[in-house]
Structure formats: structure tokens, C-alpha cells
Amino acid sequence: MTDEEKDSQDTSSSESEKETEKQEKQDVKDPAVEAIRERFSDAILDVTFFAGEVTVKIKKESLLEICRFCHDDPRLRFDYLADLCGLDFPEQEERFIVVYQLYSIEKNRRLRLKTSLREGEAVDSVTPVWGTADWHERETYDLFGITFKNHPNMERILMPEDWEGHPLRKDYPLEGPNKELLDDELKQFQEGTLKQHYTETAFHEED
């Protein structure tokens, strides 16, 4: 057994105290993790087990390769990408994490892949492997500002096109970017001095 495997077992026993010993042993032998480890031993950074779910943290450089391997390998056959989303930890240097929830309909097995990146960096798009990643990646770009390399249509999906900022970042205020303005208007409204704006619409601007 290599050192890396021992490490992973240690983390599993410390993190999932509530799980019985029997379940842990089954988890550690997860065939998907073993298959990835066999092929990409350098790319795996961490393996965790929690509540019966496996999370594999991988290097972002080999993400696309590992995804393709997970999709195509006959032992794994992760043909269904259930979900893709982002996570934000502003205090860390590699602040963003992209989470992939893989599922195999044939084998009825799940796997979670994670990869982290710094602000301003981009991660490979997995749209060539799973078509469903298209809108998920657009949403992650929209709400976190994580860009995906080689994505067919990298633009906002839920927020308006001209929106500034990425709302799901932890440093983005819940009330929106213009809190002072809103507070000001609320104060004016309570005092009864709020003026209604008259919007002029230029219908014949180009004529």
C-alpha cells in the first residue's frame, strides 16, 4: 500500500465518524477511485469519504483527461453528468472549486470530482464529454465568474447580459451591489421625499 492510500484511509476514518467501520472499508475499496488512481496516480490530490459518498480532488490540468477516462472506460462508464457547480472560498489562494457529480446509469454508481483554481484562471470545459455540461458551465460562469476553456458559448445565462459582478461569490452582498443607493431610496421613501423617475424612451433615435 502506498503512502497516498494510507493518507486517504486516515482522512476517511477521521471525517466520517458516524459511519460504521464496515461501510468505511467498502468505501475505501471504491473501484472507480482505484481505476483512476491506477491510470492517473499523479493527478489525484485527495480522496475523502463522507456519508457514503466519495469525493476525489484532482489537478485541474488533467481534468478533461480524467473525465474522458471516467466516461469511456468500460469498468467505470460514468455516462451521466448529474450536476456541475462552483464553490467559493475567498480566504484561500485557490479560491474556486468546481464540483462534478458523475453517475453511471449502467453500473448505478456515483463519484464526485473536484478541482480548484485561482481567480483569473480557467478550467477545461467538459462539454466534449457530456453535452449537459453546457448550461451548467454557463451558469457557473454567470454566478461565480469561473471561465471554462473551449466552451462553445461562454456567456451569462440567468443574470442579464450587462450585469456586473458574480452574485454567488462570497464577497458579493446579499442585497446586491448598490446597497447604499437602496438604503438612500428607502430613507427618502420613508420620509416621503422620494421622487419618481421619469424615464424618457427614445423611439426614433436613429432617424
Add this chain to the structure above:
Amino acid sequence: MKKIEPLVDTQEMVINMGPQHPSTHGVFRVILYLDGETIMDCKPVIGYLHRGVEKLGENLTYPQVQPITDRMDYLASPAYNLGYVGAVEKLMGIEVPPRAEYIRVMINELTRIASHLVWLGTHALDVGAMTIFFYCWREREMVLDLFERYCGARLTTNTFRIGGLQQDIPEGFIEEVQDFINLLPSRIKDYETILTSNRIWLNRLKNVGIISAEEAINLGLSGPNLRGSGVKWDLRKAEPYCGYEKFDFIIPTGENCDSYDRYVIRLEEMRQSIRIIQQTIDGLPGGDIRAKIPKVLKPPVGEIYHRVEAPKGELGFYIYSDGSTKPYRFRVRAPSFVNLQSFATMIKGHLVADVIAVIGTLDFVLGEVDR
């Protein structure tokens, strides 16, 4: 023979459909690129109902998040409640008492019936059958009355609680559910009499919105839309949650991968739901309805992805807990959002009139698409 030159030039035409179009069932806009009446390409535009549910969830405590899950798929709120409470229970390792599980399954299957009835009524209305709409609404009203009787609300129910139920079923509730499921099969038969071999219905739905099994899996379709393509996959069987392994039911699948098969499947699913409800009534155990949980919920550090079979497909909740009373990340994998993505694939090469049929067959709710 001399070749005849065409006298007119043709050019691509761009049509904007929505956001305020009655058949889009909400605010959904689609830009269509047409050659004559054939759709060459299309671009769905969403986000009009975006309320930032995930951001809100991060700023509320675990029990406070539950009411906002109602507002995503407002036609099937209990299914969302079930997914959310299941996710938190999995995160905290809470065991739910069997009586609570049975009642949850009963309410959840009633939800599936209500959601499919709305789908059938509006889908039929969109493609030109008026009567069926009123029939479906009549039966859906009965389900909503049952919800009202159980928890006081009709649409945004907020039914379940983390660890069990808020309250036990009221007196006489079982009898009312029994009356309803005794009545429903004959009503489903009525719908079938109107639609199943109706020539207009067949012409509008057969060979429309075809998607192969490989493509459907690649695009992440789930629920009846995926089963319509012949993939026998239902989360209630594949990953049983909330005690679904105790119930006997079958997963209907289609063969032709078209809208008509998806119609047949949804009708059959309603019948299977009736079977499940009958089993919950017959085997309803006694005992507690709530597990012992702490007053302040503080799950351990960790992350889980819990998913359930909502009426529209796979509904997933990804919760990242940092050990505090609020979720660090609250992510919703909405089935409609993913299903809608395959709209462009389904509609290419079809006629403009089929847009409405395909929107209907996908059965999406904009509340959960935009979240």
C-alpha cells in the same frame, strides 16, 4: 431539359417567441431561426424568474431554507420539500421513523399525480384539446384539497420537517385519499378515451420531439423524458430513498422516443402512483412521526449530494456544510433546467407549430429553471 432558375430569393427569418407567450407556461423566450416554416436553429433565453434561491439559502439556517424550496417547482412543492429534508437528514445522519416515511411517500405520490395532471391539461390545451384541461384541473383540485386538509396550504405547502413531519395526518384523511384513488383510475380512463387514439392528438405528438437514448443521457435528461427514450431508470428504484424500496411498482418506458411515448408514460406513472398510495394506506405503521433532533441544527463538516425522483426528473441538492447553522453552499440541481437544454436538439428540423408540442412534452416549470 432547361433548368428553371428560382424567381425569388429566400432568406433566414428570425422570430422571437415569448417571453410572454401562453404556451411557455411562464416567462420563457426562444429565438427561432426559420427557413420557411422549418426551424433551422433556436436559442432559448432564460433567467426572467431568477430570484437567487441559492444565494438566499446560504444566508438562512437549515430549517429556514425549506420554505424557499417550495417556490422553485410550485406545481410540486412537496417533492422539493422531500428532497431538501432528505438532504439535510443524510448530512446529519438522521433516521426517520417509518410512519413519517409512509406519510411522506403518500404525499409525494399525490404530488406526482397533481403535477402530471397539470402537465396533461396544459399540454393538451396547447395542442388544441380544450375539454381535457377542465377534466385535469377538476382532479388536481381534489389533490390540492387534500394538501390543504393536511397542512393548510395548497401550493407552497412546506409539508415535511427535518427529521420527520410537522404533524400527523388528520382524522378522516386516509378515507379521503382512499376515495380519491378509487375515483382516479376511471378518470384516467376518460382522458385516454379523449386522447389516446384521437387523430389530431396522434398527428401532433407522433414523431415529434424525438431524442435517442444516447443523446438523452448525454444531455442529462431525466424523469419521464428520459424514460420516453427507453432508458429504464428511476431514482426510486436505482437509489431508493424515504423507504421506496418497500413499495411495489413498475417503471414504464417508451420505444419510439417521441412526445406520444412520453404521454403514455406519464399516464402510466399516475397509475403506478395510485398503486404506491394504496400500499401506503394498507401498510401505514403506527409510532412516532418525528425523530429526535436537536433544537439548533449544526451538521458536521462535509458535503453531500442527495437526489430524489421529482415529477419532472432528477432533483438534486448539493449541500456543503462548514459546521455552522447555515449551509456554506446550497446548490439545487433542478430537473427542468437540464431538461430544457435538450429543447434545441428536439426541435431542429421541425415546424413552428411543433415548438409548442415540444415545450409541452418537456414539462418544465420556469420557477425551477431560473431558481
